[in-house]
Amino acid sequence: MRSILFNAGPAALPEAVLHQAAQAMIDIPGEGQSIAEISHRSRFFENVLDEFKQLFRNLLHIPESHDILIVQGGARLQFALIPLNFLPANKTAAFIDSGYWAHTAMEYASFGNQTECIASSKTQYYRQLPDFDPKKINKQLHAYLYLCSNNTIYGTQYHTFPQVDIPLIIDMSSDILSKPINFTHIDLAFACAQKNIGPAGFSVVIVKKSFLETAQTQLAPALSYKHQAAKHSNDVTNPIIAIYTALLNLRHLHDTGGVAAAQERNSQKAHSLYTELDRNSLFNAPVNPTDRSQMNVCFFAKQEQHHQAFLTYCQTQNIKGIQGHIQAGGFRASLYNAVTQEMVNELIAALRDFEKEHA
Numbered sequence: 001m002r003s004i005l006f007n008a009g010p011a012a013l014p015e016a017v018l019h020q021a022a023q024a025m026i027d028i029p030g031e032g033q034s035i036a037e038i039s040h041r042s043r044f045f046e047n048v049l050d051e052f053k054q055l056f057r058n059l060l061h062i063p064e065s066h067d068i069l070i071v072q073g074g075a076r077l078q079f080a081l082i083p084l085n086f087l088p089a090n091k092t093a094a095f096i097d098s099g100y101w102a103h104t105a106m107e108y109a110s111f112g113n114q115t116e117c118i119a120s121s122k123t124q125y126y127r128q129l130p131d132f133d134p135k136k137i138n139k140q141l142h143a144y145l146y147l148c149s150n151n152t153i154y155g156t157q158y159h160t161f162p163q164v165d166i167p168l169i170i171d172m173s174s175d176i177l178s179k180p181i182n183f184t185h186i187d188l189a190f191a192c193a194q195k196n197i198g199p200a201g202f203s204v205v206i207v208k209k210s211f212l213e214t215a216q217t218q219l220a221p222a223l224s225y226k227h228q229a230a231k232h233s234n235d236v237t238n239p240i241i242a243i244y245t246a247l248l249n250l251r252h253l254h255d256t257g258g259v260a261a262a263q264e265r266n267s268q269k270a271h272s273l274y275t276e277l278d279r280n281s282l283f284n285a286p287v288n289p290t291d292r293s294q295m296n297v298c299f300f301a302k303q304e305q306h307h308q309a310f311l312t313y314c315q316t317q318n319i320k321g322i323q324g325h326i327q328a329g330g331f332r333a334s335l336y337n338a339v340t341q342e343m344v345n346e347l348i349a350a351l352r353d354f355e356k357e358h359a
């Protein structure tokens with residue numbers, strides 16, 4: 001029996017997608033070989049990459065002004081590649097520190113380069129988004145502004161992005177494909193695959209072509225976004241199983257109404273869970289209500305002894321993956337696209353039953 005999975009990442013995938021991927025592991029229909037065996041230079045995989053990029057563009061209405069790159073490695077590799085590609089020695093990168101991943105990206109960019117934290121909500125335990133003053137941006141000094149759209153660990157999310165007149169770079173690892181995004185004013189967005197896109201092993205980078213023109217050229221090809229774009233993301237041997245499974249997931253998203261329909265489902269799911277947490281006498285959700293994430297719902301047991309007891313109770317209900325990140329403590333239910341309202345209802349029922357038994 002499949003568990004009711006609220007994993008933060010690698011995350012739940014739709015069961016229909018897993019069945020198709022399982023079939024391809026033995027024999028890709030019409031190819032006579034496994035997805036684990038096929039060449040990255042094959043016509044089949046060239047078509048997979050093309051369809052992936054086209055479907056990704058269509059699903060998010062990404063304008064032709066932007067390139068879509070599929071690159072090896074996860075989000076942290078992009079933390080390292082972004083300053084290598086876009087932070088010249090005489091400039092500084094401006095960061096909004098909204099939590100662990102934004103802060104880690106800033107540390108990655110500090111190696112040999114300059115960073116400036118221009119806003120932080122650390123003293124509020126990252127339970128709200130930082131206050132951001134656009135006057136802190138210095139066009140002469142700052143190469144770009146970097147922020148994280150959804151703070152996976154602390155459960156805050158940007159519902160609109162700040163407007164700035166320097167390039168804007170956004171880590172969208174944990175909320176891409178969960179809602180429509182206007183990419184017009186975003187110079188670079190990236191996401192590791194293992195939250196809403198598919199299995200771990202690669203990242204998607206959406207980069208404005210005019211911004212890509214400004215990238216450093218004195219880089220080893222495997223580290224250069226420009227090189228990856230010139231090679232249509234098929235230079236190094238890609239993680240073919242992960243990308244193919246992600247394509248199956250994109251097709252599934254398309255067939256279930258696309259990103260707008262996903263947003264509607266995601267809003268409903270998050271609303272139902274936050275409503276229960278705000279009502280339940282034994283739990284609380286401490287994130288500032290206007291900054292609450294629709295993807296990662298963080299909550300705590302009000303009484304210490306209920307923490308382990310609720311985890312144990314969830315296990316008996318076949319509910320998994322709700323332990324909070326070690327940095328934040330408490331609980332976290334991740335409600336990515338593949339998590340259904342029915343699954344959320346099971347968690348809500350568990351919260352209610354636990355309250356009845358322990359209040």
Ligand SMILES: *Cc1c(COP(=O)(O)O)cnc(C)c1O
Nearest residue numbers: 074075076101152171173174192
């Ligand atoms: C998961 C996550 C990361 C880290 O991803 P890796 O692929 O493990 O490096 C970075 N940023 C955000 C917002 C995440 O959710």
